[in-house]
Amino acid sequence: MSGRVLSEVSAVVAAERETELVDSYRELVSGPLPDGLIRTELLRGPGGRWRVQSLWRDLESLEAVRANPRLAAAPRLFAQLGAEPELTVFQLSASQLGVPVMD
Secondary structure (H helix, E strand, O other): OOOOEEEEEEEEOOHHHHHHHHHHHHHHHHOOOOOOEEEEEEEEOHHHEEEEEEEEOOHHHHHHHHOOOOOOHHHHHHHOOOOOOEEEEEEOOOOOOOOOOOO
């Protein structure tokens, strides 16, 4: 795999831990981000399913982070809340940028 990749770490989080998850994620991304990380987002879905999607410059950047347990933040974030994280990696095959969204 070469070029950009998207990692997705997902887990079901108990409703009473959701605020803690959001606060922990915000704290995590307020600090220095790993080399090669282009974008990261926390997404909430139905049934308590949450996802951290992160766009990486290349697979090597993602693998460098995953090789260091201190840096593999998304899986650790879910595990600390008692959730079982699942990781999927996608190769970016095509993309289109629209108007930036401001929160």
